[in-house]
Amino acid sequence: MSYDNDNIFAKILRDEIPSFKVYEDDYTLAFMDIMPQADGHTLVIPKFQAETLLDIPADELTHTMTTVQKVMSALKSTLGVEGVVLLQLNGTAAGQTVPHLHFHLIPEHLTKLSGHGAAMGDMEKIKALAEKISEAL
Ligand code: AMP
DSSP states (O other): OOOOTTSHHHHHHTTSSOOOEEEEOSSEEEEEOSSOSSTTOEEEEESSOOSSGGGSOHHHHHHHHHHHHHHHHHHHHHHOOSOOEEEOOOSGGGTOOSSSOOEEEEOSOGGGOOOTTOSOOOHHHHHHHHHHHHHTO
């Protein structure tokens, strides 16, 4: 499958559009979802150009999951939550809207989540949460 280099997360990786970053290393980036399904909703993406989970080599995936683990730990310690939903969609048929592999970390009970990509969040609140989470990373 051909990767769309103009998708919104590719633009975030190239700093062509702004994002609330909480963590970055050579292989991955973590930033706040601007249409959060709960407070602290964070996205982790590989820098590797993969559209779905089927398009990434195992070593790159290992780096990505290591960041998922770090961010989950930071969400738990900074927000004082007990549970984090890990969500990952593959293909438009599953509801994937951005064609760059990403992992949603949503610190809330599954039954209490707001709609997926349903409404823009409060940017001041998201910025404040990003600062808090990034301090722990
Ligand atoms: P998915 O449906 O799994 O592809 O999820 C895409 C996610 O990206 C949704 O939760 C959106 O709210 C989120 N999103 C879309 N545009 C941006 C953006 N510019 N910055 C941060 N998150 C975004």
